[in-house]
Amino acid sequence: MSQTHNWCLTLAFLILVVLSTVGRAEPAPPQPAPPLVFMHVTVIDATGVPPQPDMTVVITGDRIAEIGLTQHVRVPDEAHVIDATGKFLIPGLWDMHVHWYLKDFLPLFIANGVTGVRQMWGMPLHYAWRQDIEDGTLLGPRMSIASPIVDGPNPIWPGSMVVRDAAEGRQAVTRLKQAGAEFIKVYSLLPRDAYFAIADEARQQGLPFAGHVPYAVSAAEAAEAGQHSIEHLTGILEACSTREEEVRSERVEAFVRRAPGQRRPSPAHLRPLIRMMLETFSPEKATALFARLKHHQTWQCPTLTVLRSGAFLDDPAFRNDPRLKYMPAHIRAQWDPTTDFRFRARTEDDVALARLVYQKQVELVGMMHRAGVELLAGTDVLNPYCFPGFSLHDELELLVQAGLTPLEALQAATRNPARFLGKETAWGTVEQGKMADVVLLDANPLEDIRHTRAIRAVVLNGQLLDRQALDTLLAQAEAAAQAVPRPLPDDVTITIPTPDVPPALAAFSGRWAGQWGGTLDHVLVVEKIDGRTVTLIYSWGVAPAWNIRTPGFQRVHGTVGEDGVLRGTLGNGAEVAYTLSQDQQTLSGEYVLGGRTTRGRFTRQ
């Protein structure tokens, strides 16, 4: 379209607008929000320059419109002015490694100044949230969304996409790209040929891949293959061992020899391997590896938060954490080390060994940082004691313990995520023209990184949430967590399906939550799958609309038919039927009683 044509259209439109408003008593159109101004604030913009005192920052709409010395900036007349004397302005924080599926947790990120997250197991509901957040109907952080986990045969997590060989690896990339994934999440049990095929296909299709370094692949190979980020330092300690090959092949073997139905090898199998890795650590190998990571621009998201909670889970400090009040009972139960499959089988020796590994991992992060390897701050929300929002501040503290300066730790959660995601022109620093995602602090985070917790206000997309608004979000989250609508029996034990259970059946295993007809809370626990017979717990909450005044549960048997639908009959004669979505992350359900059908949607927990 030519410029003139464009201009004519604009003119015609203006005339129409004028004509249509003349002579009509219509209410005035909504006024845009007045500019928001922080005066006399110290700006820590995260570009790397020193703090800039006595600045004035003008936010117009969703952008940072102007930054300058207070004496030089003209404050618009109608502006909402905040005197920020003695306060510090930093960019909104990003947690670059989260997994969670409960909407109730969205405000916890915002209340903690976390204005962006990288979802490491993408699900359809995340895309729906993102749309609602963009539309302004839901309050939540910006999101970068991964594919579902892509793992090898007998995957660690039920519901993963299983890839057995190179051909399936290529198909997976094509399918996931079509489904809208921003990147492929690769996982621990991918076979070598499948992994390298995914890497090659992803490169050809221009889609990044990130995640765990599979056990069958070395960290150097992953870097060479173009893996965008390595999570949880997977493969790093192995690659620093003088007996790297041996460690790798024995670990792969240990997974092959897993007892039926077990996700991980027994600690007895892993113990000697872990000892060998620690004893054969080679600083020279480490230096060579870090040079390669730097050369290939392979980012590290160490998630020290989850590595630490894994190693120190029996420390009572975790179980007494006051932030647990924001977690619903079923999450608190999942975090109990006596029930988690990863920790249940551990002896005192294993715990001591895990702590040594953690100390080494902290050391590795410092070494990598000094070697110029790029770092991202991530926590692994909703793993044990990885709190939505809160734990990002724990991660910053741990990064400083590992040897980063407070400014470098801050950059790992602000500027670095933007650079990593190719968004450095849009956000990540406090600079003119950037999205207005900023956090106002009461104390200087460069003096003590724990001061990032002293949040006075958060601005998300130009919208101000002052301390009172943030406290309201926290109170709502606490109330939602304390509501206990859905009881479950004490003896819930989910038996991991054995390898002979077909994957389409095995995918029902686990715990699902949602509502019938949008009003009746329902949790379904699929405990055991035996042939086509399924043991399940059907539980419900209080629902006045259904005339249900007390919550309850019953354990019943169901069957999965040839059509892949799980059906059962409840004590009241109701027939329930559940169908798995294609990505196996949601169940759509039908509840039929007295000829009336109610529908429901349930997501994997």
Ligand SMILES: [Zn+2]
């Ligand atoms: Zn994770």
